[in-house]
Amino acid sequence: MADTTFTAADLTTFLGLEALGLRAVGQRLQDDGAVVECRLAVSLEDPFCRVCGAQGVAVGTVSRRLAHLPVGWRPTQLVVRLRRFSCAPCRRVWRQDAARVAAKRSRLTWSAVDWGMRALGAEFMSVSRIAKALGVAWHTANSSILSRAQQVLLEDPGRLEGVEVIGVDEHAWRHTARGDRYVTVVIDLTPVRTGTGPARLLDMVPGRSKRALKDWLEGQDEAFRHRIEVVAMDAFTGFKSAAAQALPDATEVMDPFHVVALAGDKLDRTRQRLQRQTTGRRGRKNDPLYKARRLLRTGAGLLTDKAWDRLEGVFADERHAAVEATWSAYQRIIAAYRAKTPAAGKALMTKIIDTLGTGVPQALGELAELGRTLRKRRHDILAYFDHPHASNGPTEAINGRLEHLRGIALGFRNLTHYTTRSLIHAGGFRKKLLHP
Known part of the structure; x- marks a missing residue:
């Protein structure tokens, strides 16, 4: 008699392919990972021409190889078979829309990108380790994950809501003689004052001058500037002048x-x-x-x-x-x-x-x-x-976390990448990544 606590093996469910609209039809195990062949369900819109609306004729399939979630830290690759259709009146040929599976021209599935974001921001892994687990090149993993993070986390319109107390400080993002080594970091100290959580990184601005901070403050909407009540800073007069001009109603506090x-x-x-x-x-x-x-x-x-x-x-x-x-x-x-x-x-x-x-x-x-x-x-x-809670102590603590981030990555050469990684690392997104 069969053991009723087990069911037949279901590779589709095991790999979480239902969320991508895929169905596993075969597998091949290799020393360096696994390759899984999948089919994408045909939607009602797929067979119809987007130019004239006529129904197309199926003319075979084309495969797309995508990196998926690693299983046991071994890379898993999906070979997704997409149907091709042809329109006789328009002489057009197209394939099934795979936007649900992966971004256009991407080498990673959406599930793999989200896994990489959690590994990067919540587990503090390096991009090199993530790329190795996914079985892709470093640049492939880095560009896909950071682009997705920019869309999901950093371009959230509500990211700056509720900010009332900020801290500003300078930060050395690299220790080389070439180029500007410093950025101005802007920290949200509101959770510290209200006792609702730790401080979080809001943004990084290239340079460490009055102009750098003033341009950033004036670049925010008027509602944000009116909400700011306190600005904590060090003894640099440039920050004080920028805050006084861009936030005339705020109180400047020397840490x-x-x-x-x-x-x-x-x-x-x-x-x-x-x-x-x-x-x-x-x-x-x-x-x-x-x-x-x-x-x-x-x-x-x-x-x-x-x-x-x-x-x-x-x-x-x-x-x-x-x-x-x-x-x-x-x-x-x-x-x-x-x-x-x-x-x-x-x-x-x-x-x-x-x-x-x-x-x-x-x-x-x-x-x-x-x-x-x-x-x-x-x-x-x-x-x-x-304003005893308006201290730059949490700002210095975040600077320390960013130093740790640079150590994980063995340094950065691209400020845009460093800013995005820093916001993921210290921007208060860990809870969101763990509990989306």
Whole structure:
């Protein structure tokens, strides 16, 4: 008696050919994969001439070879037999319409392209590995998948809906001397503010200038520009000018990371200047200031008793007074961002800006420069405490993911490909790819 839990083998169902309108009629197994012969059902429109409307006569078949879903990571190729028809009055010859199976002139079925998109965007596979699994050339897989991604994911008219908070930053997309290495990345920070998900990449703009960001913002529709409430950015004044001109109603916020980094840079420059003044050379491993370079950049709340003793030993030297003063300002800025409440942090930062904005001795040149910058960007810095979720931290995190993407691909030479791959990789499409 037959086992009732099994049915006869059905290659059509196993390979998911029904969705393409195909029926498997034969197979040939090879060492490097499988070849499956298929038939495409004849539709009511296929036999009729599209010029005169007369019914054509069947005049044989023509085969089209297409890569399909890999089975067990072994390539599967479909040999699709398409019927040919001839129209006597028009002397036209045509074949069945295979648009349901694959795009015109494509070497991949729609199912294979969608599988490649999921592998690329959801499983973070390389194009080389996808091409090998499909049994096609790298350029064939890459062009088909990216074209499909452009249509399905990136040209979605609703992709920019609901965006209220954005972050902008520069990103080095390649590390070569030839050509422009930088792009401006635009990040959607709205999900971070609302707590509905992670930030996502919205777009990449060639260049890192005021013009690059302004052109992109002005290229969006008016409804999008009116929705933007906050723009988070670093200290680059070009981004601020672009946002102020293209989004006059939005609030510009200078990211805390870059404010702290700016103060830390002034601390490093002060230490290096004093190192040269006191020793006549650059720092060496046994020099007190050089040995304390990392310790000086550590937050005061993280210092151990041993670390405090080392710092006090450095500050005990009167020649290091400028380092101590700059270090104190650096720590106060960190403390403002670590305050228990935004109101308390804003009060501390206001006091710091007012103190450093005037009356800094000439001997503290780096600290005076810091004070001028803080005073110039006062409103942007203090705006963070009114919008504490408008941080460029998620923007930097996405930059890190893009670095990982470049590592997977072993680098990029084509910016269009890199932009599309980046949007698939970090544009919030993973959930859509896994659950279409």
